[in-house]
Amino acid sequence: MATYNGAQYIKEQLQSFVEQTRRPDELIITDDGSSDDTETIVRNFAKTAPFEVEFHRNEKNLGYCGNFNAALMKTTGDLVFLSDQDDVWFPKKIEHILSVAERYPEALLLMNDAMLTNSELEEVELTKIGQIRSAGMPLDKFVMGCCCAVRRELLELCLPIPAGFKAHDNWLVWFANGMGAKLVDDIVLQYYRRHETNQSQFIANRTTKVTRTRVFLHSVESLFRKDASQQSKDGIAQLKIFADGVQAVMDNSPGRYHQKLAELQAQTIQKISTEKARAEIRQKWFIPRVAASLRYFLRGGYRNTSGLTAVLRDIVG
CATH class of the missing domain: 3.90.550.10 (Spore Coat Polysaccharide Biosynthesis Protein SpsA; Chain A)
Structure with missing residues (x-):
């Protein structure tokens, strides 16, 4: 405790x-x-x-x-x-x-x-x-x-x-x-x-x-929070610390865990890459931002995100 x-x-x-x-x-x-x-x-x-x-x-x-x-x-x-x-x-x-x-x-x-x-x-x-x-x-x-x-x-x-x-x-x-x-x-x-x-x-x-509706509305409201950009940066920083932690654990763990830890490491690195790409999109002016969001969507970049809410988040900037 x-x-x-x-x-x-x-x-x-x-x-x-x-x-x-x-x-x-x-x-x-x-x-x-x-x-x-x-x-x-x-x-x-x-x-x-x-x-x-x-x-x-x-x-x-x-x-x-x-x-x-x-x-x-x-x-x-x-x-x-x-x-x-x-x-x-x-x-x-x-x-x-x-x-x-x-x-x-x-x-x-x-x-x-x-x-x-x-x-x-x-x-x-x-x-x-x-x-x-x-x-x-x-x-x-x-x-x-x-x-x-x-x-x-x-x-x-x-x-x-x-x-x-x-x-x-x-x-x-x-x-x-x-x-x-x-x-x-x-x-x-x-x-x-x-x-x-x-x-x-x-x-x-x-x-x-x-409910699902309340979750969606809550997500939309969060798009317009003044600290949304800082929260995104903080999230990426946390993922980086975790990725380093997974690597450290993998270096010192029994072999039976290596495959799962390697998969976890890869997933975490992919999340970091996704969040960085989305952060770059949000830094663009409105029209280029919309276009970049749509391109990223068509490439499957939002596959492991909250979907429509994530797209809207990036369009809002």
Whole structure:
């Protein structure tokens, strides 16, 4: 668990660990310099917890991804569950995921569904996977760290997460997806609390039903955001860091993973090439931009993008 000013909600999540039918062997918490009562709450909890609790306070603020990376680097278990500070697990979460892991030893990362709630933990009758499917998105878009359990084998392959990468769950899930080693169990095993300080603003995390139409309209609205150009640059930078990471993992991994990693590397490089080409199109004047977008479309350049929305994005500039 990575914490930062989590005093408002963390007690409920800690208690849900105690109420597990199969309790954790250890709980590793890294705190990113909280100024509230988070540390006091955790240390008081540790005094009576029926399992080992380690609390580590970072010497300097590492940010969201860096904080989770620090926590993951301190774990020792064969199967590591990631936890946010403001959710609540159902009692059979660990027991169920362990049984799935035993049945599918080839799965290096396992994910469960989560019930969306408001800040008061009141159900809104929607789940994360349900929202993704309603939006017409593939399960590749299911990248949610608090629903992940990760085998030691994957952690040893891809940790540490390099500085500059923004999301620990993207790092882990992108590797698992690319290696064909992600397993999604659509059993709901926890609450996912949505409130004003949540880090993720992904549309499928909304507490109102998401439809294909809403996703399209949201995508069109995003075309006109002032920071759209910077977001594109940031996206390319993240892909470059990931591509370098895949190469580093491939250089140090067992031979049985090389083919999948090479394919993942090639796919990532292709994504970078596509995004760079689209960025160049958006820099042109309007008429040449329209023409360039259409040429790129006819050459199949938008094949692995969001399709019409991507074309419109580039035409808008």
